[in-house]
Amino acid sequence: MQSTIRPISSLPPLRQLSSHTLDSIQQALAGLRSLYFPPAPPRLVLHRRHAIPALIHDKSAPDSGYASAEGEEDDDEVEEAEVSQKLIGHEDIDVLRSDPFEREFAVKWLTGLIVRSGTWIAEAPEEECRGDTFEERSRVLDDAASLLSSFAGDAEPEPALTRDFSFPRAGKGGPVRVQLNDGALLTTDHTSVGLQSWASSIILAERICWEPGAFNFDSFDRPGVRILELGAGTGLLSIVASKFLPSAEIIATDYHPNVLANLRSNVSTNLTGRDQSQISVHTLDWSNPPTEDPFFEGSFDMVLAADVVYHPDHAQWIKSCVQRYLRRGAGGESPRPVFWFIIPLRSTGRHEGMSATVEQVFSTFDSTIDSSSNTQMEELVIRRKDEIARRNGVGRADEGSYVLFQIGWR
Incomplete structure (x- = not known):
């Protein structure tokens, strides 16, 4: 055999x-x-x-x-x-x-x-x-x-799939329900993979719904707050964020035209009436972010990203985008501007070791340096790093576990 x-x-x-x-x-x-x-x-x-x-x-x-x-x-x-x-x-x-x-x-x-x-x-x-x-x-x-x-002769695309998610909450209220269309992958274009919902976004959405306070969502629920999602794919994180932050302005971004069309459709499915204007969908090229786009003017209080690094250059591009768009602020300010970033740890295949590039471009926060320095340094640093175990039925075979980074200014 x-x-x-x-x-x-x-x-x-x-x-x-x-x-x-x-x-x-x-x-x-x-x-x-x-x-x-x-x-x-x-x-x-x-x-x-x-x-x-x-x-x-x-x-x-x-x-x-x-x-x-x-x-x-x-x-x-x-x-x-x-x-x-x-x-x-x-x-x-x-x-x-x-x-x-x-x-x-x-x-x-x-x-x-x-x-x-x-x-x-x-x-x-x-x-x-x-x-x-x-x-x-x-x-x-x-x-x-x-x-x-x-x-x-075997290049027939898989059919689209409607997926219904129900994320439990730790406190009062029923589960957070989201319905997403997972589009068929384009067999001739691997950049269309954002048409489907992947494990990293599901895991982060689940944790946000269970304990939104751990992500400072209670502090960000006020008018004027702006949230940016990088590589939004099917839009799961943006849609979940809108459930907890009804007053926030949310910008969901991706690159591939088919992904953007599917993303807009998912936003329309999950947000009705005037609520649809809370999430706007836009193209964003990490390697060449726009300088004159009114939707990106100003700064964002929170940036979200899930599994968006699968090339050695991507981590640096992501850092450049966050440096450009995340609101400056550290010290005792509350709530502190934050970048939540989850990535799988892959031990085999083309994307093996891609997670290491994140820690190569983002330095780790050192409280002794901050407390002893007389000069306020504006630098994006990893403030917290949590490893999350893989669960049966969620994730690819090459995904051993996941790492959630909390990144912010120092």
């Missing part, structure tokens, strides 16, 4: 193609075919008296989160990874198969293999070595081309 592998972490690096044997390339192709185009399961016939009870299987993919932004560089070279046969269990196959980043990497790898195959085929051993011949390598190339064609 062919074992299934993760494309990003297991496919042989193409820069070293000449060093890979026929067997290693065959295994890689077999692994991709097993993952994306598995054979139909054999028909099982059971005698009535020996029938096996059916097992409950939840086919829904766990939630996850990558907020949309600019696409990756269009290098001819596929991003390399260490050659390791990282096998996965049956419970993760559905999640892996539906991951747009893994799929995109697999397609790029196959394309790169075909482009570079001429040299690899020509370097076949002159004397047959364990079946490794010019003819066999040519057949492997044909297999790769066939597999790539299968991807092209």
Whole structure:
């Protein structure tokens, strides 16, 4: 039985193609075919008296989160990874198969293999070595081309999905209810992932609803307060914030046109009548934030973001935006301007270690420096960091836990 592998972490690096044997390339192709185009399961016939009870299987993919932004560089070279046969269990196959980043990497790898195959085929051993011949390598190339064609013919988008959330409150009052449309991902554009609700935003929304005072929502419930959400995606955090802060002005931002259209639709679904004007939806390019947009003029008392770092540059772009838009203020001021930022800790795949870039660009608050300094320094610092365990049924397979940062001025 062919074992299934993760494309990003297991496919042989193409820069070293000449060093890979026929067997290693065959295994890689077999692994991709097993993952994306598995054979139909054999028909099982059971005698009535020996029938096996059916097992409950939840086919829904766990939630996850990558907020949309600019696409990756269009290098001819596929991003390399260490050659390791990282096998996965049956419970993760559905999640892996539906991951747009893994799929995109697999397609790029196959394309790169075909482009570079001429040299690899020509370097076949002159004397047959364990079946490794010019003819066999040519057949492997044909297999790769066939597999790539299968991807092209399998690019049907998944249907949109309406999701109903009910977040409990610790105090009086019923649960906070939110209905969101998770749009179908665009198979040709990975930046459209903001069309779906991912785990980080769900976890932060849940914590806000359970204990809004821990996020100073009680102090911010007054006219004139402005809130900005970066990489809003489906708008969950902005909509939840509006439930607790009816007097606040909320600006929900994202980049991809389809994401923005879906975001506006979700705001309309959850806010009725004049309440809809509380949340306005706008385009925001983190790498080039607007300087003359009336909706971004002035400053914001609170900034929210969930799982918006999946490229080494993103943390720095986010910091630049927060520096530009978060209201200045520290010391004994109450409420203190704050940036709430949650990000998953991923241990495998393309986004492994992205969480570390946050702490590389935001320094950690040191009370001894603040108390001993005679000069007020205006710098964004991490004032608090909480790690949140992953729960069953929420989050991608590569998300081990989550980190919630409280960031502000010192």
